[in-house]
Amino acid sequence: MTRPPHPPPLGPWDPAPLSEVVTRFSGARSAWWVAGGFAIELAVGRCFRSHDDIDVLLLRRDQRVVQEVLPDWQWWAADPPGTLRPWAPGEVLPLGVHDIWCRPGPDTPWRIQIMLDESEKQDWVSRRNPRIRRPVSTLGAHSVDGIPYLVPEVQLFYKARTPRPKDEADFDAVLPVLTVGQRRWLADAITDTYTSGPHPWVERLRA
Template sequence: MPRIETPWGPWEAAPLHAVVALFQNLAAPWWVSGGYAIELAVGRSFREHEDVDITVLRRDQLAVRAVLADWDVHAADPPGRLRPWPIDEPLPAHVHDIWVREHPGGPWRFQLMLEETDGDEWVYRRDARIRRPLASVGIAAEGFLRLTPEIQLLFKAKGTRPKDELDFEQVLPHLTPEQAAWLREALATEHGRHPWQARLGS
């Protein structure tokens, strides 16, 4: 994994298998997300990963924090700044990005993303009109769940970076017609028009 310098200290991502092993102790839903979710959908490695993203539900945040009791955990609060996340503090609704490392001064090792729910539905935090059954947001991998590629692409569609364009290009042939249709409709709901829509078919 590359070592990346950030304004908040170096980032040196942990191996995916080590993060997955840590979250096996969490008695709540969680999903491998980010670039790894796309890579797992493609079925092969096609680019280097600078970080590891794990998605959890906001309603389970204190259980997640308890699993990380021995780690140095910081919340992006407000976005663009980091501050320590005490073990017993429910985070404000505007916080959804969390950085994790073994100890203060060490490199950041992985990132948590908090997702919203409404009963048994997953709710897209950038546009609450976009939602789907919570049971449908993950796909079984090897001993864990990965976020579905169409949901991960929806997050990547905002201000796409070169790596997001590459992820879209690589996973596009692997999307089912149902996944492509869902993403096309979700992009229309959030953005109106988006460059990816035409490539998703009709």
């Protein structure tokens, strides 16, 4: 992959269709999950808002899968966060890098964002709070079409730090389909992690 002389701006975006993401990642040699707002919609079972991007979650240990399933694309790492730099073929990204932006070429919009998460043996470990962990086998679910997606309680845990209007919309849409166990896990994770004061979602989760 050619290394451009200067970092690109952080846009524009033209998110790849969900069907394209599924097609490209279906041959991946490791687990992967649709994340972000699309994960919430897959959990709810319907589309209810527009999306500025599309996210795929991988465990950090499986990061090279990105280069395998998108071999002819450009890959840029958010290193440090808020800036982008080329990700070299075969390079192992350091722990501080959690996002990879991907596009077909230098003059095309960004199409897919990759998020990297931490793990220890068979457990997923939150990078925001190492006390928050769960078996990797419980990290995902499948839609009626067989699409793997990040379970909503984990996705909402990410969104809970500083909820934006679209995050509030996601919470409102998925709350009715959360099980008692999912609600309890999310409420406990929020309370243990975001300690600046009472979180507005917790009361609704425990109602």
